[in-house]
Amino acid sequence: MLHPELEILLEIQDLQTLRRDIAAAEYAAAGIPVDVEAFTQRLTERIAEREAQLSPRTQSVYKRVAKRHERVVAPVLNGVCYACFVHVPTSRGRDKGRNTELRTCESCGRFIYYTD
Numbered sequence: 001m002l003h004p005e006l007e008i009l010l011e012i013q014d015l016q017t018l019r020r021d022i023a024a025a026e027y028a029a030a031g032i033p034v035d036v037e038a039f040t041q042r043l044t045e046r047i048a049e050r051e052a053q054l055s056p057r058t059q060s061v062y063k064r065v066a067k068r069h070e071r072v073v074a075p076v077l078n079g080v081c082y083a084c085f086v087h088v089p090t091s092r093g094r095d096k097g098r099n100t101e102l103r104t105c106e107s108c109g110r111f112i113y114y115t116d
């Protein structure tokens with residue numbers, strides 16, 4: 001079980017990644033018939049809808065992180081934040097408690113989720 005806001009943040013990040021991918025030249029070069037403008041517009045709307053579903057507190061952290069970093073959520077592997085590569089405290093509940101809390105990396109400020 002993911003924290004509901006973590007789920008939203010991951011979705012936002014994925015939508016943002018997709019929005020960047022669509023605009024990339026490789027997409028057009030690959031002959032994928034995408035109406036870049038329309039798709040970008042739709043993705044931007046969806047991102048805004050999802051952002052609005054975050055609590056005010058999470059929104060303010062999110063905005064601060066997004067100003068500095070393209071990536072707002074980072075995975076933690078072997079106790080290391082894979083965005084800034086600094087050691088983070090290990091998750092407390094090894095199994096079911098994992099990722100049920102919304103946590104941030106103390107070093108880079110990104111939201112983190114545990115993958116191991």
Ligand SMILES: [Zn+2]
Nearest residue numbers: 081084105108
């Ligand atoms: Zn970090």
